[in-house]
Amino acid sequence: MKNPYSDETFLARWLNGDLDTNEKIEFEQSKDYQKYLTIVNKIDTLESPGYDKDRIFNTIKNDIHKKNKTVRLIPSWSYGIAATLLALVGLFFFFNRVTTYATDYGEQITLELLDGSEVILNSKSELSFKKSDWKDTRKVTLTGEAFFKVKKGSDFIVQTASGSVEVLGTQFNVNTQNDFFEVICHEGKVKAVRDTHEAILVKGNAFRIANNQVEKWETKTTEPSWISGETSFTNTPLKQVIHSLENQFNISFDKKNIDQNQRFTGSYNHSNIELALKTIFVPMEISYTFKNENNIVLVKE
Template identity: 40%
Template sequence: MKVMKKEEIIIKWLNHEPLTQEETYFLESLVEYQDYKKIVDKATVFKAPVFDQVKSYNRIKEKAHQKSFDWSVLYKIAAVIVVVVGCYFAFFFAQPQQYNTLAQQTKEIRLPDNSVVLMNAESALSYEKKNWDDKRKLQLQGEAFFDVEKGKKFTVLTKMGEIEVLGTEFNVHQRNGFLSVECYEGLVEVRFNNKKIQLEPQEGLTFANGKLIEYNTKEATSAWINGYSIFKSIPVKEVIEELERQYNIEITLKNIKFDNQQLFTGNITHKNLETALKSVTIPFGYTYQVSNNSVVISAKKL
C-alpha cells in the first residue's frame, strides 16, 4: 500500500472517497476518530451547500490539537442550527395552502384527510395544513363542491357565513353579497346573520339582499359538475357574471340596468354559449349579439 499521510486519509474519508482496508484500519485506530465521526454524523442530518473538505479538515485538526477542546461549544452551535432549521420548517408548514381557478377552469383538491373539493371557475380556497385532522377548517371565495370524509367537524368559512358538517356532500356558492348552500348527503349546518339552519339531503338555501329562501332540489350532486348551473332566486347580475366565468367572455349591457331586486330562476348550460344566452335573455325580452369573446345584451333589438 502506498504510504499516505494521516491528513490525506482523513481528507479522502471526509470527501466520501473509498478507502482501502489498510486505510480504514488506520483511520479507525486514530484517537480522534470518534470525534471526527460525531461531527460528520451530525452534519449529514442537514442538506448543506458544497464546502471545501480540505479547509474543513484543517479547521477540525486545528481544534483537535488544542490542549483542551471545549466540545460543549460545538454542541451549543449544533443546537442553535437545529432550532433555526426547526423554526424554518415550522414556518413553512404553517403557511396556508392556497388554490385558485381562472375563468372556464375547474380544479380538484384532495385535502389531508382525503376529503375532496371540486372548485368552480374563478374561485379561491385556502386552509392550514398543520394539525388539519384536529381542525378541519378552510376559507372559500366563489363556488365549490365538497365530499367530506367522516371525522371531526368540517367548517367552510365565507364572507357571508359558515357551513359546518361532520361527513357529507354539499355545495357552497358565495359571491358578491349572496350565499347559496345545497346538501346532497348527510347533514349541513349553515350559520349567518345570527341564524342557524340545518339542511338535510336535497335541501338548499339562498341568502341575498337580506332575504332568505329555502327550497328542495332533486339534484344528487352539484349541477355545475355536470356542465350546467341551476339558479334559485339569484340576482340577475350574478347570473351574467357566471356566464362570463364559464365562457371566459366579457358581457356588456346596453340600455339595461339590473338592480339587486331582479332575480333569476332557471338553468344555464356551460357547453353552448348561444343556448346559455337565450336562457338568460328570453325571460326578460332582451336580445344579444356575440362577437368573438364579447357579448352585448340589449333591451332593444340590435
C-alpha cells in the same frame, strides 16, 4: 456564488451585515437571495407558540461562552443564534404554509383532502387549508363555488367571506360571493351561518342570502348540475347568473342598462356560449351585443 453555505457563518454574517462587498453582490445575484429575504421580512409578523425567549437566549449564550472565551466586537454566539433563528423561521413557514388550489375560467378540478373527503371546485374558485392543522381542525377556506363530499369524523368547517358551513359527514354545495351566500344539502346534515342568520339543512334543503334577504326552498337534485356541464338556477338574482357566465366563458358584461336584481330560473350549457346567452337573456327580454370578443353589452328591450 458557488457554495456560500459551506461556511456555516455565512447566513448569520449576512443577517448582521458583515458580508464583504464581493460576497454581498454575489449573494444578491443568486437564486436563493429572494427566498431568504422573504423569510427575514416575515420575522416581524411571525406568530409562534409561547416560550421564554430570554431564558433560551441566555442558555445558548452561556453555553457557547463556556466553550469559547475569545472576545469580539460581535460575539461568536450571535452568529450561531442568527443562523438558528433563520432556520427556525424557515421551518415555521414550511410547516404552517397554506395549501391552495384554484381553477381558471371554465375549469373544474376534483381534490381529495387529507381525510379522504372529496371537493369538486367550480370555475374561478379557490380552496385553501393548512395541512399542519388538519388533525385538530378540518377547516377549509373557499372563494367561489364547490361541491363537498365529506367523510364522517370531527367537525368539518367551510369558511367563506360571506358565511360558514359546519358538517359532520355529508354532501353539499356552497356558492359564495361578496353579497351572495348559498348552501344546498344533497345528503346528511349541515349548518349554514352568516352573521346573525343560521339554518340547519338536511337532504333536499337549500338556503340562500342575497341582497340581505334570507331564502329557503327544496330540491330533489343529488348533486349540482354544473358538475355535468350545465349550470342551473332557482329564482336566482340575475347578477349571480351573469357572474357565473363570466367565470365559465371568460367574458365580461356591460350591465348598466339592465336590472340585475331580476330573478332567473333555468339553466345554461357550458359547451356553447351563444346558446347559453340565448337561453338566459331571450326569455328575460334582454338583448345582448358583442362589443368585442370578450365584452358583451346588455340592454333591456
